[in-house]
Amino acid sequence: MNISWLKQQLDRWSRFWISTVLMVAITLTSCSQSAQSDQVKVSPELEKQILQVIRDHPEVILESVQAYQQQQDGQLQQARQTFLEQMKTNPKAIIGSSPATGASTQDIVLVEFSDFQCPFCARAHQTIQQFMKVHQDQVTLVYKHFPLTQIHPEALNAAKASWAAQQQGKFWEYQNALFTQQDQLGEELYLAIAKQLNLNLDQFNQDRQSQKAQAAIEEDIQLAESLGISGTPFFVMNGETFSGAVELSKMEEVLAAVKASKG
Structure with missing residues (x-):
């Protein structure tokens, strides 16, 4: 041969x-x-x-x-x-229809790829809340869904429920409730949170079971995979990347580096 x-x-x-x-x-x-x-x-x-x-x-x-x-x-x-270049030059394209909160200027954008059933994501959630409480006038926080369905059976259902809450303007409240009650993920919790937030339940159920919900989450998953992201949580702040249940000091360090790079 x-x-x-x-x-x-x-x-x-x-x-x-x-x-x-x-x-x-x-x-x-x-x-x-x-x-x-x-x-x-x-x-x-x-x-x-x-x-x-x-x-x-x-x-x-x-x-x-x-x-x-x-x-x-x-x-x-x-x-x-x-992706990193677009984060700097055209953040609106990266954000798309994803939920965003914080600074409206989008000068510094923090993109979070997360899974509602990931314990490290729940820990990181607490840190992000502390971070955004201080920097919400400077930083725009963007949430991207990356449910690891092979190891977290409720991750996709939770993501769909949060997407449905987003359609009624209550994503961040719903997201917080999911992370703080992560050990109770399931149908009973999804409905209970929706009721607590006074969501229209018929619309909520229709939205989370829709093809639009599946497509929106799949779009985030494809983005994560195209970037080689294999675990959660994963963060991108302008041109800086970091991952895991990071400490607040680490996030402050990354923010300082981003500000320095912007002059």
Whole structure:
């Protein structure tokens, strides 16, 4: 087999080859639902070829994986750079229809990617409240939904409920109630908060079950994923990024750096 030709094919179709190789390896070593997937069909002849290449030239596969990873890293860096530049030059485009509070000038914008069932997000929520109490005339806080549904089964439902509250002008009150009662997330709590905030329940239920709610949250999720965000909470303040249940001192430090960069 011509190795240079194989390298070219691996570079061209790296995504296909990587998934195929992984599937073959799983098939040969364990019973797995992913191994039963019919998304990638492998003929016995192709499987034999792949296994032989792995045995004889494992460096070819490694080079292909590395090339693919470099390509992905480059795309990620470009997406982040574009996002950060837009944060500075056109914050309205970043904010979009997301809930925002604080300074109307949008000179300093703090974007929060968060999950209502994440305990670290609940801790960060307390810090953000303290921070915004002091800097609400200087900083615009923007909330982006990033429910980690694989590990937090109520995160998406809570996000939809908060989106429905936003349609009646009560997002921030609803958001605060969700975080402060995080251990009670569920249908009973969603309705109880809506009643406490005097929301129109018919509209609330209709909105949170709507395609618009799903689409709005999905848009935030896609943005987070395009930026390579894998966990919550994650923050972007103008050109500065930080994550986790940060202390108030850290947020003050980032704000000072942002102000210094603006001269």
